Amino acid sequence: MTSPGSILIVGASAAGLSTAEALRRHGYQGRLTFLDAEPHLPYDRPPLSKQLLSGAWEPPRVQLRGQAQLDALHAEFVLGEPAVALDPAERAVTTVSGRVLRGDVVVIATGLTPLRLPGQDHLEGVHVLRALDDALALRHALSAGTRLVVVGEGVLGAEIAATARTLNLEVTLAGMGGTLLNDQLGQVIGAMLAEKHAERGVRLRLGVAIEELTGAAGRVTGVRPASGEFLPADMVVVAIGSRPATGWLEGSGLPLGDGVECDSRCRAAEGVYAVGDVASFQHEGLGRRLRLENRTNATEQAQVVAANILGADRPYTPIPYFWTDQYDVKIQAHGLPSAAAKVTIADGDVAQGRFTALYQEGGQVTAVLGWNMPKQARLLRQQVLGAWQDTPRLATA
């Protein structure tokens, strides 16, 4: 395959930007265009629920690259312009204003759309947190109110609750799961996290469905779980998960399931690739489809997508990896932890708040977790997950 003359990247966040940078690093000299619904230059999302929300960082600090680095990319940025349709055969993307952008290759990196509760869009004071502007709006609300209810017990909900507690707000965290991060990390670790939040003064209402948001005069007044209890609130954050942002691809003919369904090369159609949170890819090492919503996947997958665009024909077989910071706890998880796995402590001391843990299913180690032991967790990963087929590194390929 010859190098394409032009590449259009839809989504100028971590995955899209990293794809562009990897293309340039590998000598791609053609045209590069970014299209993004948001008006901002590429910024980083993990700090939004932590340093940015707390006020420790201001928006310039979440920019992924400085102006000089962006200039060196020699890319055109079309911002504040949502894509509304893709013609895969023509590799043409139509924007909301009717503009049509074309590329010899199109990279889909549109990320996620947060799920919402019924009726939330008609109530002031109800927030989601996905974009920079969401985070700034929530930050402003936190500075003006005192009682926050977070709906959702996953990573994002727990991080927001932790940040709000450090700002001294009254925080209630309510969610369907039996414990915090149950779906991501299972009961054992989830219960430890829940204990940490309770110690810090977060009111936990877990294992309850949220029936409704209540409001008066168009403003939210609280949340009513199925238990019948009323949780009063000055503001509510809904963090009940996301879905891949593929609405604009309906009718394109691309296979859409849980995300853009790609092959093991992250290719959805001839000349069309997907990368990051939106991409569902065939993992050859696991023999099944995987879609990963984490920051490290965005950059790692971008390396493979860029190489494949330039003709490498490389499967993407990552060991998934995510981290979360809550209060003084840094959790790092390698592999595929799940609620079904048996969890054993491998090293360190739970009572001292520093340990590593192994997740096992069917006699196989499926994941390694570090609780304030990031280096040891990484070393353990290399020992026990080394058998996984890792992505061949570009550097050695």
Add this chain to the structure above:
Amino acid sequence: MKITVDEAKCCGAGQCVLIAPEVFDQRDDDGIVVLLQPEPDEAQHAAVREAAAVCPAAAIDLSEHP
């Protein structure tokens, strides 16, 4: 090639150590990056460039003078 790392930005993900273990390490207590070779051999350059590219905190800066 000259490498600088920003410890204040580093989130301890350890991606750099996985890619270029001869150049980067992590502190035992908090996982923050430790630079083993600020001016690595040519053989390491490609791996270092990839490590800088995948660093989720953009904490690795490279200056390259031919």
